[in-house]
Amino acid sequence: MRRLDRKAIWIAITALVVVWTGCSQQEKVRVEMTEEEGSQLATMVHVADPRANIQLLKGFHDIEQNAWRWTMSKFSVALRPPVGAEQTGATLQLKFSIPEPVLKQTKDITLSASVNGSPLPPETFNTTGEHVYSRDVPPAALAADAITVDFALNKFLKRGDVDTRELGVVVTSVGFEPK
Numbered sequence: 001m002r003r004l005d006r007k008a009i010w011i012a013i014t015a016l017v018v019v020w021t022g023c024s025q026q027e028k029v030r031v032e033m034t035e036e037e038g039s040q041l042a043t044m045v046h047v048a049d050p051r052a053n054i055q056l057l058k059g060f061h062d063i064e065q066n067a068w069r070w071t072m073s074k075f076s077v078a079l080r081p082p083v084g085a086e087q088t089g090a091t092l093q094l095k096f097s098i099p100e101p102v103l104k105q106t107k108d109i110t111l112s113a114s115v116n117g118s119p120l121p122p123e124t125f126n127t128t129g130e131h132v133y134s135r136d137v138p139p140a141a142l143a144a145d146a147i148t149v150d151f152a153l154n155k156f157l158k159r160g161d162v163d164t165r166e167l168g169v170v171v172t173s174v175g176f177e178p179k
Contacts, residue, residue, distance in 0.1 A: 041080035044175030071168040073156040081142040082178035106155035
């Protein structure tokens with residue numbers, strides 16, 4: 001009989017606890033906007049950094065060898081302009097390489113870019129290896145908080161030439177340098 005009484009008491013206590021906690025007034029949830037570290041766009045993007053994914057808008061393939069990415073013939077990136085660039089301008093820098101199989105088929109590649117729709121002078125590359133496309137960007141093109149930079153290659157490897165993907169150049173970083 002005592003066992004039954006103890007069991008009944010524990011059931012009653014458990015029921016009371018459940019009812020009591022379930023009926024208590026819940027605290028109101030307060031939502032606050034916070035700025036998380038890294039939530040802003042970067043001025044310079046290293047394409048192997050997984051955090052860069054949100055800034056690589058289109059035309060970039062997956063990270064390879066934890067260091068670089070192939071592009072397609074057209075690729076775009078979102079960047080934050082350097083502080084004060086709306087008055088002084090900035091320098092756009094794209095660090096990339098042209099592998100031998102690409103140049104063997106294309107002979108040369110002309111890279112062109114535009115910053116928020118403002119075209120920059122193109123440059124033609126006719127050697128394999130590492131290159132830097134560097135252009136001054138006028139202040140008027142850097143007046144927004146987020147800048148879209150569009151790149152285009154006049155020649156590239158079409159799908160199926162040497163890979164199942166369209167291949168342009170191999171990019172390691174892209175961004176603005178303050179003046």
